[in-house]
Amino acid sequence: xxxxxxxxxxVSQLVKREAAIVLAPGKEYLVExxxxxxxxxxxxxxxxxxxxxxxxxxxxxxxxxxVDALTTNETSWFRDREPFTALTDVVLPELVKSRGSxxxxxxxxxxxxSGQEAYSLAITLQEALPAGWNYEIMGSxxxxxxxxxxxAAEYSQVEVNRGLPAAQLVQYxxxxxxxxxxxxxxxRNVTFKHMNLVAPLPxxxxxxxxxxxxxxxxxxxxxxxxxxxxxxxxxxxxxxLFLGAAETTIGIDDNYERVxxxxxxxxxxxxxxxxxxxxxx
Amino acid sequence: MSVETVVTEDDLAEMVEQVxxxxxxxxxxxxxxxxxxxxQPTEVHSTVSITGTWHGHLVYASSMxxxxxxxxxxxxxxxxxxxxxxISDVLGELANIVGGNVKAMLPAGCFxxxxxxxxxxxTASYYPAAERISGLWGVWDGEPISISMWQSxxxxxxx
Amino acid sequence: MxxxxxxxxxxxxxxxxxxxxxxxxxxxxxxxALDLLSTxxxxxELALIDWNMPNMNGLEFVTKVRAEPRLREMTLVMVTTExxxxxxxxxxxxxxxxxVIKPFTEGxxxxxxxxxxxxxxxxxx
Numbered sequence: 001x002x003x004x005x006x007x008x009x010x011v012s013q014l015v016k017r018e019a020a021i022v023l024a025p026g027k028e029y030l031v032e033x034x035x036x037x038x039x040x041x042x043x044x045x046x047x048x049x050x051x052x053x054x055x056x057x058x059x060x061x062x063x064x065x066x067v068d069a070l071t072t073n074e075t076s077w078f079r080d081r082e083p084f085t086a087l088t089d090v091v092l093p094e095l096v097k098s099r100g101s102x103x104x105x106x107x108x109x110x111x112x113x114s115g116q117e118a119y120s121l122a123i124t125l126q127e128a129l130p131a132g133w134n135y136e137i138m139g140s141x142x143x144x145x146x147x148x149x150x151x152a153a154e155y156s157q158v159e160v161n162r163g164l165p166a167a168q169l170v171q172y173x174x175x176x177x178x179x180x181x182x183x184x185x186x187x188r189n190v191t192f193k194h195m196n197l198v199a200p201l202p203x204x205x206x207x208x209x210x211x212x213x214x215x216x217x218x219x220x221x222x223x224x225x226x227x228x229x230x231x232x233x234x235x236x237x238x239x240x241l242f243l244g245a246a247e248t249t250i251g252i253d254d255n256y257e258r259v260x261x262x263x264x265x266x267x268x269x270x271x272x273x274x275x276x277x278x279x280x281x
Numbered sequence: 282m283s284v285e286t287v288v289t290e291d292d293l294a295e296m297v298e299q300v301x302x303x304x305x306x307x308x309x310x311x312x313x314x315x316x317x318x319x320x321q322p323t324e325v326h327s328t329v330s331i332t333g334t335w336h337g338h339l340v341y342a343s344s345m346x347x348x349x350x351x352x353x354x355x356x357x358x359x360x361x362x363x364x365x366x367x368i369s370d371v372l373g374e375l376a377n378i379v380g381g382n383v384k385a386m387l388p389a390g391c392f393x394x395x396x397x398x399x400x401x402x403x404t405a406s407y408y409p410a411a412e413r414i415s416g417l418w419g420v421w422d423g424e425p426i427s428i429s430m431w432q433s434x435x436x437x438x439x440x
Numbered sequence: 441m442x443x444x445x446x447x448x449x450x451x452x453x454x455x456x457x458x459x460x461x462x463x464x465x466x467x468x469x470x471x472x473a474l475d476l477l478s479t480x481x482x483x484x485e486l487a488l489i490d491w492n493m494p495n496m497n498g499l500e501f502v503t504k505v506r507a508e509p510r511l512r513e514m515t516l517v518m519v520t521t522e523x524x525x526x527x528x529x530x531x532x533x534x535x536x537x538x539x540v541i542k543p544f545t546e547g548x549x550x551x552x553x554x555x556x557x558x559x560x561x562x563x564x565x
Contacts, residue, residue, distance in 0.1 A: 023310055024310060024311075027310050027311075030309070030310060030312070034309075070309070076551060081554075156295065156299060157296075157299055157382060157523060157541050157543070158299045158302060158303065158543065158544070158545060158548065160541070161540055161541055161544045161545070161548035161549075161551075161552070162545075162547070162548045162551055163548075163551040163552075163554075163555070165538065165555055166528055166531075166532060166536075166538055166539035167532060169528065169539075170525050170528050170529050170532070173525075174525070175385065175523075175524065175525050177287070177292060177386055178292045178295055178296065178382065178386055299543050300543045302543075302545065303542075303543035303544055303545045304452065304543060307545060307546065352448070355448040355449075355451065355452060356447075356448055356451050357451065357455065367447075367448070370446055370447045370448045371446075371448045373446060374446040374448045374449055377446070377492070377521055377542075378521050378542045378543050380521070381492075381520070381521025381522055381523060381542065382521060382523055384522075384524075385522075385523040385524045389524070389526065393492055393521070393522075395445070395492060395493075395494060
């Protein structure tokens with residue numbers, strides 16, 4: 001089944017407005033192919049139904065989903081760079097001090113997509129943690145397909161070009177046919193789970209660091225509140241939450257406090273971190 | 282080791298998809314659509330040869346119009362400005378890019394030649410003692426394109 | 441400086457670096473690039489270097505540049521279809537700072553240059 005002319009026109013105008021991309025007439029099949037997984041994800045029976053709902057009741061989250069699906073946005077390694085630098089320079093040194101007896105860290109890459117963020121975290125820890133420390137990283141995604149892909153840990157040539165320094169490509173990946181696969185010593189520290197952040201979360205051990213980036217932008221305020229509340233329960237009292245550059249807890253959840261972390265910001269649960277200068281022991 | 286198991290048609294298809302996503306169709310609106318039509322005509326082609334532990338060729342062939350469009354996309358030129366030299370250069374680079382990626386999937390110790398471009402149908406070139414082992418046929422905006430791998434048979438005593 | 445025997449590839453690379461406000465000079469192989477460098481009073485900040493080229497290949501060029509004190513400040517990025525792990529290791533060992541495998545998207549190239557501090561913050565998407 002192909003997209004109706006009116007639906008195609010609606011999508012064309014949307015992506016032209018939002019992303020300055022022009023979809024030439026005749027690309028209906030392509031729009032349809034890209035939007036089938038999106039429609040499925042939001043629970044619509046078909047692309048036509050998904051677009052119909054959106055036309056009747058416009059919402060920015062679904063509009064964004066469409067734009068994303070049509071703009072071939074591969075995930076980069078160390079996306080936005082700064083949070084990873086902050087992890088190395090600020091967060092890990094502090095955690096190494098406070099977790100000296102356990103020597104074990106747990107990190108969560110929420111909405112991990114095809115796994116680049118989770119494995120970028122693994123590379124960061126591999127290089128920054130002192131000898132004798134262990135870490136586990138959990139990635140979670142709403143798409144079981146993405147969970148499978150992240151577990152397979154295989155990336156195309158084009159994907160490994162994105163933001164990954166060549167020295168790390170040769171050190172942490174192995175070539176498998178046309179692809180590159182994350183090396184086993186890194187892979188064994190990373191697991192992936194299927195999880196819907198909007199539904200009640202399964203019981204889990206708390207995390208020292210949570211990366212929840214470019215997820216909240218898809219939700220309305222009520223959903224943002226509930227996700228942030230759930231996440232706070234899974235963050236250790238002195239843990240760190242990283243959001244996307246365009247996201248904040250301010251005005252949504254007052255339990256969090258924004259703190260400087262290197263050249264970026266992170267969020268910590270308020271009661272745990274007394275305001276004022278950090279005393280050095 | 283037989284190369285069929287090393288570089289499959291799926292591998293070629295994936296490389297082609299990446300070349301399209303990078304240079305010929307960065308917005309993802311005009312992909313190469315597979316046709317599996319081995320008899321589709323070509324008007325121009327380019328070849329890179331692989332030597333060393335494996336011997337053979339990778340051939341990129343297309344219609345003149347597809348080559349002109351590819352050159353226009355690479356060089357950011359209008360189609361009517363594209364000249365023969367532009368077409369040769371772009372055809373050569375396309376074979377080089379796919380060939381280099383193919384080489385990385387072959388046993389270690391192979392070398393890639395510089396590309397050769399012929400502005401004539403693929404049937405004008407004859408690859409002595411080589412047989413076609415893998416290939417991909419498709420249309421891009423209605424214009425035929427093919428990518429094929431040829432293995433030299435005379436050095437095949439390690440098969 | 442953009443060094444590639446394919447004019448098409450040089451065009452693509454020039455278009456990308458122009459977006460980062462680099463003005464690029466071109467060379468068709470390593471020898472031509474060295475000859476050009478010897479006439480230039482100001483050493484380019486960045487060289488994007490293909491591997492397989494006639495006369496002098498990119499790896500030889502990198503080795504020669506690294507041995508030349510006058511060219512020490514140049515950032516060297518291999519941009520090539522050579523994609524075996526061993527080749528990347530060889531290039532890095534010879535003194536290349538980064539390595540981009542063809543095919544690459546414009547975004548990927550800009551991200552690689554950002555890793556090298558060659559992209560003003562905010563210019564990257």
